[in-house]
Amino acid sequence: MASQQPIGVLGAGSWGTALAILIARNGHPVWLWSHSAQQAADIAQQRENARYLPGIDLPDTIDVTADLPSLVRNTRDLVIAVPSHAFHNTLVALRRHAEGPLRVCWGTKGFEPNSGRLPSAVFHEVLTTHGTVPAVISGPSFANEVALGFPTALTVGCEDDAATQQFTDWFRNERVRVYTSTDLVGIQLGGAIKNVMAIATGICDGLGLGANARAALITRALAEMTRFGIALGGQAKTFSGLTGVGDLLLTATDDQSRNRRLGMGLGAGGSITKLIKEIGQEIEGINTARVLYEKSRELGIQMPISEQVYRVIFDDLDPASAVTTLLGRAPREETD
Incomplete structure (x- = not known):
């Protein structure tokens, strides 16, 4: 049975919105966060992300917000789907507002622009001392097809066995097959x-x-x-x-x-x-x-x-x- 604690999805672009829809369809309440208050208001009012995933309705269990402190106070389970250039600042904001350890799975692909570091290296610099469990989700997946419920296979990379089970439960259903791996570096490099x-x-x-x-x-x-x-x-x-x-x-x-x-x-x-x-x-x-x-x-x-x-x-x-x-x-x- 799905937990009633919401899962926060940070990033309201196409991939973040698609993951929020997938997680909500799996029975989890979701808070979808946008850095833009106007974008958050538009998505909440229209009940779709008209810019990135037009014509795809959001499940009723998705709340849309631009209030990151409130989101972080209400959940320890997070999915990050922001561009690579915004990944560091997003983690810094999480560290500022988090009141305890988090479970963080990111779908961000790429390298930090100035340093050339992978997201995992950025994570370990910013959040590792807070007891936060990291994971990455990747694989051949266009956001539009995931949001439409097309068959998809993904991989969750995590080095913690118990957390891996939690992360996979967020994403897997009868249309999405999830595999697991402990090779976070290889997964990120491929992506x-x-x-x-x-x-x-x-x-x-x-x-x-x-x-x-x-x-x-x-x-x-x-x-x-x-x-x-x-x-x-x-x-x-x-x-x-x-x-x-x-x-x-x-x-x-x-x-x-x-x-x-x-x-x-x-x-x-x-x-x-x-x-x-x-x-x-x-x-x-x-x-x-x-x-x-x-x-x-x-x-x-x-x-x-x-x-x-x-x-x-x-x-x-x-x-x-x-x-x-x-x-x-x-x-x-x-x-x-």
Whole structure:
């Protein structure tokens, strides 16, 4: 039987709203928090997130608020679904208002912009001394499809067995299969790196290079993701699962992906400034491309696809030239 203590979902974008809907449908009362009082009021009045998930009604058991102190006083169970650049400040606000240990599961994907740290590293800096149990939820999942109740498989990463059971109960039902893992680093790296690879695949398709090129690019993108992930402490098997190849395939091949759409626009000759404005939501792959470029050079890890995406975005490299550079690389053992 579901607990009557509400679960707070922090972040009223598409993913936060979708997770709030999923949790509410599983019998839990939910408080959905927005940093914007106007957005919170609009969603509460309309009973839908008209900007991010139009046409999908909120269950009656979701309350919408911009009052974070009140939310934190009334629950210790939280899901964070804010952009990576807002993750640190959100945790600081939680620390300020929390009156005891929390259970925190985040769906944030990406790296902290200035430091290049994963969310787990930020968490351990800000909240670990408060006895708070951390977890991450990830996997191949578009917010719109989760909110509509389409079949989905997700992975919850947590190192605490008892807490893992609680976290999985928030999300699992007859339409959502939840797997578990203790590899928080690998899960987060897969969720971040795949966004850069989706930009690369979008560029490929925007240039009209065909199915052969797309298949080759995604295959080598997985090799690159795994190489980098292992170097930073992730487990190799994680990248062959839902949060690695699964999320990569989804994000790189479907036009619901904001990162893929950015790449397609760049491949077709579009301006990145105009494309970002047209997409109108967070495109995590932009910052992640910069972080991957800097970290791979620092650690001596070969990341040729990520490097070319970085150069297209930040050095204004012509996308066709990026493809020429990738194809012109010297032969090497495929499994290296």
